Amino acid sequence: MPLYTNLDRVERGLASLGIAPGDAIRPEQLFALDQWHYHGTEAIAAAAQTLGIGAASHVLDIGSGVGGPARYLAHTTGCRVTALELQAPLHEIAVDLTRRSGLAGRVTHLCGDALTFPLPAATYDAVVSWLAVLHIPDRPRLMARLAGVLRPGGGCYIEDLCSRRPFAPRDLADLRQVVCGVTVTPPEDYVRDLRDAGFADVVVTDLTGDWAPYAAERLAAWRQNRAAYARVHGEGAYTAQEAFYAVIARLYDSGSLGGLRIVGRKP
Numbered sequence: 645m646p647l648y649t650n651l652d653r654v655e656r657g658l659a660s661l662g663i664a665p666g667d668a669i670r671p672e673q674l675f676a677l678d679q680w681h682y683h684g685t686e687a688i689a690a691a692a693q694t695l696g697i698g699a700a701s702h703v704l705d706i707g708s709g710v711g712g713p714a715r716y717l718a719h720t721t722g723c724r725v726t727a728l729e730l731q732a733p734l735h736e737i738a739v740d741l742t743r744r745s746g747l748a749g750r751v752t753h754l755c756g757d758a759l760t761f762p763l764p765a766a767t768y769d770a771v772v773s774w775l776a777v778l779h780i781p782d783r784p785r786l787m788a789r790l791a792g793v794l795r796p797g798g799g800c801y802i803e804d805l806c807s808r809r810p811f812a813p814r815d816l817a818d819l820r821q822v823v824c825g826v827t828v829t830p831p832e833d834y835v836r837d838l839r840d841a842g843f844a845d846v847v848v849t850d851l852t853g854d855w856a857p858y859a860a861e862r863l864a865a866w867r868q869n870r871a872a873y874a875r876v877h878g879e880g881a882y883t884a885q886e887a888f889y890a891v892i893a894r895l896y897d898s899g900s901l902g903g904l905r906i907v908g909r910k911p
C-alpha cells in the first residue's frame with residue numbers, strides 16, 4: 645500500500661522531542677504521531693464511550709497500523725487490546741512502540757490479514773476499526789468474521805470512507821491507486837453487509853460534513869508547515885504526504901467521497 649510510506653516518520657517525530665530509538669516513551673508523547681485517521685485520540689475516546697469499553701474489556705482492532713488506537717484504548721481505559729495489522733513493517737513499529745510505552749502487558753500485536761488470520765470465536769467484547777476496511781477486498785466476509793469473533797452482546801464500531809455518488813474515471817483511478825480504496829461503497833451497502841453478517845441495531849452516521857473540511861484544513865496546514873515538516877521528516881516524506889492529502893481533499897470536493905461511522909451489536 646503506497647500510502648504508508650516514509651515509515652521512519654514516527655521515529656523522526658520522537659527524535660524531535662529528544663527521544664532516541666529504544667528509549668522509553670510516555671503514551672501521550674505518541675498521540676500526535678500514531679493516530680492515522682480523523683480527529684486523533686478524540687475519535688478513539690468516542691468509540692470507548694459508545695461501546696462502554698472498560699478495564700474488563702477485550703477489544704479487537706482491525707487494521708491497527710502502528711498501534712495508536714490500541715495503545716490509547718489500553719492506556720485510557722485499562723482494557724486489553726488485540727491489534728491486527730496486515731503490513732509487517734507497520735506491525736514491527738507497533739510492537740516496538742507498545743513495548744517502549746509500557747503497554748505490552750495489555751496490547752498484543754498480531755501481523756496478518758483480517759480476512760484469514762485465525763482468531764478465536766465468540767471472544768471479544770468489542771471490535772473496532774479506523775480507516776482500514778476500505779482496503780479490504782471482501783467486506784461481507786470480513787463482517788461475518790467480526791460477528792463470529794464477538795461474544796454475544798459485543799459491539800462493533802467502524803469509521804471508514806464511503807461513496808456518495810459514482811466516482812468520475814480519474815477520481816476512481818486515484819481512489820484505487822493513491823488511496824488504495826477497494827471497498828468504498830454507498831452507506832446502504834455497508835449497512836446491508838453488517839445486517840447480513842448478523843449484526844443488530846446497526847446505526848450509520850454520515851461524517852462527510854465533518855471530514856471534508858477536516859481534509860481541506862489538513863492539506864492547507866500541511867502546505868503552510870512545509871519547512872518545519874521537511875526539516876524533521878525530509879522533503880520526500882513531505883511530498884508523498886502532500887500528494888495523498890491533496891487527492892483526498894479533491895475526492896471530497898468532487899462530491900463522490902464521504903465518511904461514515906457504523907456501529908452494530910451482536911445479538
Ligand SMILES: C[S@@+](CC[C@H](N)C(=O)[O-])C[C@H]1O[C@@H](n2cnc3c(N)ncnc32)[C@H](O)[C@@H]1O
Nearest residue numbers: 679680681707708709730757758774775776779
Ligand atoms: C489508514 S491505516 C489506519 C491505521 C489505524 N487504524 C489508525 O487509525 O491509526 C489502515 C491500516 O489498515 C491496514 N490493513 C489494510 N488491509 C488489511 C487487512 N486485510 N488486514 C489487516 N490490516 C489491514 C493497513 O496496512 C493500514 O495499516
